[in-house]
Amino acid sequence: MPRMRVSLKILLVVLLVAVVPVAVSGITSVVLARRAVAAAASDKLEAEARHLAEVAETTIIGGLEDLRQAATLGLHTLSNDEVSGALWVIYRGDVARAAVALIDGETGEAVVDPVFQETVSAEAGLAGHEPFPAAAVDAFAQHVPLADALATGRAVSVPYADAARGTPLIALAVRVPGRKDAAGKERPWVVAVEVSLRGLNQRFEEAADERFSAALVDLEGRAVCHTSRATALARAPVGTEGAARLADPRAPSSGAIDGGPDAAALVAYARASRLASPDGKTWGVVVERDRAEALADVQALSRRTTFWVGTALILALIAGTVLARGIARPVERLTAIVRRFAGGGQRGDLEVRAPNLGNDEIGELAGAFNKMADDIDGYTSQLRSFNEELQKKVDDRTRELKEAQGQLIQSQKMAAVGELGAGVAHEINNPLAGVLGSAQLALLRVDKGDARVRTHLQDIEKEALRIKDIVDSLLKLSQDQAGQAAGTVDLNQVVDGAVALLARPIIAQRISVKKELSSGLPKVRGKIADLQQAVMQLLTNAKDAMPEGGTLTVRTEAVDGRLVKIVVDDTGQGIPEAMKERIFEPFFTTRASKGNKGMGLAIVHRIVEEHGGRIAVDSTPGKGASFRLTFPATRETLHLV
Template sequence: MRIRTRLLLLLIALAAVPTVATGLLAWRGAERALAESVDEQHRRTALAEAEHAATYVLSLATELDAALLHQDPTALGPAAAQEFLTRVFLRRDRIAQVGLFDAQAHLVASVFVDDPEAFARQEPQFRRHDTVTAQEVEDFQRRAAELLAQMPAGRTYAVSAPYLTAVRQRPAVVVAARTPESHGGGLAAELGLEELSQRLALGGESRERVFLLDAQGRLLLDGDVQRAHLREDFSAKLPEARGARRPGQSHYEEDGHTWLAAFSPVPELGWVAVVARPREAALAPLQALSRSTFEVLGLTLVGVLVLSPLLARALARPIARLAEGARELARGNLGHRITLKRRDELGDLAHAFNDMGQALELAHRELLGFNEQLAAQVEERTRELKQTQAQLSRSQRLAAMGDMAAGMAHEMNNPLAAILGNVQLMLMDLPEEDPSRRMLNTVHHQAQRIATIVRELQLLSERQQSGRSPVDLHRMLNRLLESRGPELTQVGVRVDRHFHSGEVRVLADTQALGDVFSRLLGNALNALKDRPERTLTLATHVVDEQLVRVEVRDTGRGIPREHLERIFNPFFTTKQQWTGKGLSLAICHRVIEDHGGSISLQSEQGVGTTVTLVLPTAPAQGSLV
């Protein structure tokens, strides 16, 4: 065998074969990385679509449930019930109609738009709602009655399966909620899913398909309404997605193509969100990379055959560097770049490797950024939901305590009045030197203390809905500070005022709101006792000209972290000595809630406490108090 031939074979063995092997290994590694990246992206998309679908539907259920929390519409008269339904109907544009049903699931009242001009004259906001036909109204009432009748005991809301409206063929669901006292009746609304369907259609760009399945694997909603109307069955194609309770990946065959699919359950609805894409479309970049790689390898082999004597030494080092670069990429070092100043095929191959590494690094950064953004959104949404849940739970506890307090006060007032009256009569008949008089005075004092507690309980149960007028908030706070001025001076408390520039008015019951600030000021003074720094700060801020935020800050003892969740509970106190009844903050919470506002508390032990009140501002017209 000639030396040239041997050299050629040697170069092929030492240069071409390792290059081909390295290219194949890099291609396989890139294939695995790209497949994993595509699967992860599909999974995240499916999870996002599932969360969006759940939020889209369950937010209405939460709103209906909240609307029934403090109001039983079945107990209202016809006009009041119609007004209640109108307020619910006008909350969202995508509500087509609402209905109120009694305990036997019979329709009591309903609101829908069948004549836009007539409704527009009655209420301009009705123009934002779609019209419905008589057949669609009848179909909605039937579905809503069946949903309420089949709602399990203990459930406060339910959602029907998606359907197409009878005449206009629009996707929709029925969302129903009922009051805790009801055993069959409640409030129902038809929620249009066109916006959700449009989102699914937009998500299906670049041959990607996004759709929703029911628990049996049948198609519920698709960007293509006609396709959803056929109720395509995916139970055999995607058995893993049927009734899935956790996210996953799978694939199925359709129209001679293999589709890569990721699915995620829709919370509380029993649906499954699926994101699918043809395998050849998902792995198209890898196919392009493989063609480019093999083209470069072909040019390399031609160069070896033609210039084997000259390239024997020149090829060894560049190929080794290319192999090392491929290994770095395979190990995950996406920032590694190959510096090869050549103007031949090897240089092109090095540029191809660098471009591939840059593309993979950019894709990796985008995925990390998307992951961080999604995690931040989930954390923010979780925090908001926890705050809302805590507020609702606290309101429910106070409402239940108020009902019990009203009953207790009613039952205790009569015997307590008898005790006080009899003790007073006995004291009038006894001489001053009688030894029994001291015991009767003690009984009289304790009975009066019980009467005070009963009055506090009545304040906790009462809901003030009338007698409100525009109140100058700054004037009220200044009067309160002036009335407590001697007490503040005596204990050495420095008062800082940081009021909003200009007049701030709120619509309130002057006595009730003044009592709230008086109680908060009393709590702050108690916390400032025996403190080295005694500073009380009152601040007001106007938010969007519709809300005013009032902050009462002190540098007192603070509240232990483990007590913060119970701070608004009736009869709970953190005072060092039991001098009160533990009802002040509970009463403040009830009064502020009745005024349409909110109250929150932040405290750090040894640093101080800040109580924040948010109240709606009063209209521009009206007299000041």
């Protein structure tokens, strides 16, 4: 499933909760209302159709009833003048009657002149009637349903229109007893009335005020009366569907047809059952109403519902967006910060922290993250400093190890050289003593005048003494020297003695001496004379390194309470790095021209070794050198520190 952002989820939920119920209830109520309103409109329309059908029946059948009454008058018993009078009585009975005639059933001839008004009189009983032109008598005679009336007693003609008058007309006929003929046989008469349907048509025209159209449909399916007078007597001008139902004898006597949302109109029909033909056909009324107009209120409701659903949607969108931002923004910010912190494959930024994101759960989360980040940062820097410390320790130890290794090599070298030197010295010592003794003895005995021999002997003595000097210093290198016994030595005292012995030549060379002696210095076990000699060698070297003068510093100090250190610093020429390796070797000197033998540091090395100590040198060429002698403190003096 693709990843969906939190903000989108929130928005969807808000839309779902806010809009869906509104939309569902709105649409449902619109649908239900539409159904109810359509049903109510259909019912009303059907009632209207039934009412109009009844009116049509009453108007037409009512006329027939009147004529049957006329039959009871006994027209055949009256004189022609009286019959005419009776016809006028029938004529006056209803303003819808345009003409009344009495026809001989056998001949089809008029018994008396038909009764009508060519121009309507204003006299009471005559006013309001349809004018009847004399020329219309033929049309009237043609339409009288004479045969039907003779057969069934009464009949209604098909509707017809007179071009001159433009009114829908209908002829009613009723059989009445006529006068007997010469043979004494009764000849039936027929009273015929032309009825104008103008009044009935008016009732249909009024339907327009009720916002529907209506038509009275005859047996042939023609509209006899119609809302719009112009369409009267046209064929099925309204409600085709309704007319079809009327024509179908199996259809119920009335009904409504709603063709649904696609239909333009609501249609209803009703049979005028009393206006029926013998074969079961009936007259009827079809009414029709514009469906959209009938459902206008529902349409308005639908528009209003759409408007409010739309409004709800917009409001939900706004509210959802605001809510989503309110929640998702801080989450996104926090996510970005956590991602920066984690680094995603690379080293993360451990300094990054979340800003204040409020008091809610997200704010709490940010706070918790910050605390965790602080902890991680703390652990990391702790780890780093542990690392650094460890590295330093490793470096220190490595250096110490290297120094120790160097010293060991040096010591072995020195031991070998010392042994060799001492062996040579022993071998030379006796013959040398002989040479020197003989030379000195010869000097005592040589004649004072013999200056040349004397000079030669003096040279021999001098060189022999020089060799003795070398032999002595070689002997000093050998470790198995007997002599002085070891004791507890105060190194401050050693330094004082050495400085005092050399004070004169040092001062002569304009060198200032600084003594920085630590008080309460632990004692060292050793031979004081040897130790003093070692310090003197270092002081001598320092002096030699500063022919132009400088500062000589001698320092003593305790290290960790276990070690005692003597440091001799000078501000002389210093020792080149490459030479540091070699300066402790016997006979290594850069001052051979000054008569130096190169034995000083070799002897110092031997003395330090003998005391279980160490010697180290630091130097910056051109700035000076620093020699450090370190000795173990005696156990008895350890507690002093």
